[in-house]
Amino acid sequence: MAARRGVTADRVAAAALAVLDEAGRVTDVRPAAVAKRLGIRSQSLYAHVDGAAGLRRLLALRSLDDLAEAVTTAAVGRSGRDAAEAVVRAHLSFALVYPGRFSAAIHPPGGDSELEAAVTRVGRPLQTVLQFLGLDDGPRVHWTRLQLAVTAGFASLVHGEQLTLAPGADDTVEHLVAMLLGHLDDMVGAGPLVTSGP
16 A cells, blocks of 8 residues: 555654654554554554554664663763673663653564664673673673563553652662672672773
8 A cells, every 4th residue: 555645654653653652561552553653544544554563663773772872972982890880771771761762662672673673782881881890691691681570660660650658759869870880890890890981
């Protein structure tokens, strides 16, 4: 089916991201809602995305790009433990500010080379830092899984309004970061790590 004049792939992506930001979860984004935002029939959307699966893939790619930019920007000009902390904080911030996009970014590539490349871009800053700090492949995988689990779990609790006791969740972020970096210190070796950069 031919695409409606004026409806481009970029406009579809922008509309889908807007719906995702409002919904807060990628599982709540339907092709019909995106088509409605664009003022087209749902069938017309299929000229740009392959149904719900194609829409999910599009949202994953765009969200992974956004997350990659956030963590890469955070790591620029930093090294060692300082860079690791900056990436952890950027990841947490992204999950808290953009819960829908964060949920969309957690998308196993499944052999899709474009998705694999996007996932690699997200992970590159942290993997580079962990390699520099001397972590082998296995420990790097375990630590990044822990970091992802902490980020996803905490963001889910915050957005589910399940953290009701004082002090506020912002204070807990500091404890989460300290916990992750403390574990990283333990994995790398005894004593605190020394940042080699400025």
